[in-house]
Amino acid sequence: MTTPLVQVEDLTVDFGDVRAVDGLSFTLEAGAALGVVGESGSGKSASASALLGLHRGTGARVTGTVRVAGTDVGAADEAELRALRGAKAAMVFQDPLSSLDPYYTVGDQIAEVYRVHNRVSRRAARARAVEVLDRVGIPDAVRRSRSRPHEFSGGMRQRALIAMALACEPRLIVADEPTTALDVTVQAQILDLLHDLRRETGTALLLVTHDVGVAAESVDEVLVMQHGRAVERGPVAEVLGAPRQPYTRELLASVPRVDARRPAGPVPGPRAAAPDTGPLLEALGLRREFGRGSSRVTAVDDVSLTVHAGETLGIVGESGSGKTTLGRMLVRLDDPTGGRLRYGGREIGSLPEKALRPFRRELQMVFQDPVASLNPRRSVGESVADPLRAAGETDETRIRDRVSGLLERVGLDAGRYERYPHEFSGGQRQRIGIARVLAADPKLIVCDEPVSALDVTTQAQVIALLGELQRELGIGLVFIAHDLAVVRQVSDRVAVMRQGRIVEQGAVDEVYGSPQDAYTKQLLAAVPTLDPARAAARRAARSELAVA
Incomplete structure (x- = not known):
């Protein structure tokens, strides 16, 4: 009987009073691929780091036994760890x-x-x-x-x-969220690469991911983690096809599906949209250039679109397609180089900053990275209060009452008003960003990759929150993302961008169900699937296309 390449027995990792990994045990055979999935804070990355002794010297308390390629990681001295890292086991970070x-x-x-x-x-x-x-x-x-x-x-x-x-x-590659920030087509290329390398070199793979679809594309077995413990493990087709544990079923239910049609009729719940008097926002031939002379780059080129009150327009495309620049122009954070921009029938594309001030509160943006958009030296309550103070509110009691109400509205405890951003999880920080936007009483919100860094359950919660707010307030939403499954889930209409232009737009079910543009078809074909057999067939098809 051969000895497993990786043997983990009763692994526990504590960071002060926080137990990140709690009695975890598993093995990984040479040449095999294991996916470790779960929400943020489930202990995935802490477990992976323990395989290479990366907690050494950090103050973390690690107990249990970890053996990798014959090395007892916990008992190894520094020289033995150096010999392990890179030569026998290597890590690919997010x-x-x-x-x-x-x-x-x-x-x-x-x-x-x-x-x-x-x-x-x-x-x-x-x-x-x-x-x-x-x-x-x-x-x-x-x-x-x-x-x-x-x-x-x-x-x-x-x-x-x-x-x-x-x-x-190395005999083992540990890949910690290696595709999280990548477009679907690039993600597919990286996953195909890891698969090919495993097949050619016999290298084992431990893949850490919060994206269950990525695991389905890449591994033989799946280990599901929650609160530092192993919840379920088995062959990928069995765990994803017929999960035994309630948590695994809950995790899978939260995964957005690119092939799931939107429900017929309006989104459930009362939608507070005003009578349709034309588009809330309208872009006509919008253009944005950067640089001068020979170094000039056109980021957005002749884009036309409309957004109505109470509807969501999804914008998808790869990095560099112009999505974010377009979104920033729609709320006039960037000035258009050409074209026209109308809000409520009024021309705002060429207005100077002073003339834009009356529109600033009504046009808001939720950014991708809530950490970068929240001041770490100010409490979250004070950050949410900024739009109120900017509007001239001076009564501290009214400010605090309004902010407390907004925090509760987005699902946070109003008692955490004085807490700082680092004391909140990623999903909670995104909720804080949404509360701050709501403080301005906006009519249109541009969401720029608002859930791309979140695990699927937190992602589902934030999406549900945005939908609920839209139904209640009649807000127009522009939802920018590279995740096509998320965009299908939230959007009424969708626009596909490539190299600064919109190559296809229409009702979301029509574009997804019967794409007309070759680029749209390419994007949809690259979206991970939860069916391992289908994933293998698509990988083979991509390989044949690449050879051809």
């Missing part, structure tokens, strides 16, 4: 920008990792760097190896991290 040094070329960084574990010349190490960059699909690998991280796209940076992990031919 954010490649924070994992790559901005001052050194990508090739030099991979070469340095290779030289740490192999006594070779600098030339040989650089040749190995080029070899693995080429293997992970970086075009013109010799030239691009001399590029720095900021010169790579997000998908290319993630490929570079995978190349770095492969440099020393």
Whole structure:
């Protein structure tokens, strides 16, 4: 009987008074792939970090036994840990920008990792760097190896991290949310790459993800975690097809489906839309350019769309398609270079800032990263109160009452008014951002990737909150996202963007059910599916297309 490549027995990880991992046990055989799924705070990443001893020196208390490729991680000294990391087991992190040094070329960084574990010349190490960059699909690998991280796209940076992990031919790759920030087409490419590498090299994969669809595309078995414990484990088709545990069923029920049609008729619940007197917002030939002369870039090119009170317009497309720039122009955070923008029938696209002030409260934006949009030195209550103070409210009692009501409205305890952003989870911080927007009594809200960094259950809660608020207040919503399944779930109509232009738009069920543009078809074909057999068939089809 062979010894498993990874053996975890009764693993517990404590951060002060918080128990992140609670008595976790599992094994992973050589060459196999295990997906660890669960919500934020379930202990997924803490467990993965323990495999490489990354809690060492952080103040975390780790007990239990972890053995990886014959190394007892808990008992290993620093030299043994260095020998393990990179050579026997390698980690691919979620954010490649924070994992790559901005001052050194990508090739030099991979070469340095290779030289740490192999006594070779600098030339040989650089040749190995080029070899693995080429293997992970970086075009013109010799030239691009001399590029720095900021010169790579997000998908290319993630490929570079995978190349770095492969440099020393490890027996195990631990991938912690490796596709979270990527577009669906790039995500599909990365997942296909990991699958191909496993098949060719026999490397085992431990994939940490909150996206159940990503797990279905990539692994043989799934381990579901909740509150630091293992809830369910089994073959991916069994766990996702016939889950035994209530939590697993709840997790799967929260996953948005790209093939699920919207219910017929209006969204359930009373919708407070005003009588239709024309579009709430209308863009005509909207254009935005950056730079000058030969360096000029057109981010948005001749875009026309409408948004009515009480409806949601979804905008989808890959990174760089112009979605965010368009959204910022719709609320006049960015000035259009050309075209016209009307709000309530009034021309606002060319108004100077002073003339825009009456419209500022009614046109609001919810940003992707609530951490960046909340001041860490101010309580959340004071941040939510900002629009009230900007509107001239000075009575502190009325301000506090209004803010407390808004916090409760978005599902938060009004008693946490004096707490700071770092004391809230990601989903709670996004709710705070929504409360602050609501304080301005908006008529139109542009949501820019508001749930992209959230796990599926928290994502579902935030989406439900936005829908509830829209029904009650008759707000027009523009929902920008690269997740096509989420957009189908929330939108009445959808516009597909590519290279600054809208290539297709219409009723959401029509666009998703019968896409006309080749790019729309490509996007829909790249969305992860919860059916492993279907995922394998689509991966094979993509492989054949790539060869052709």
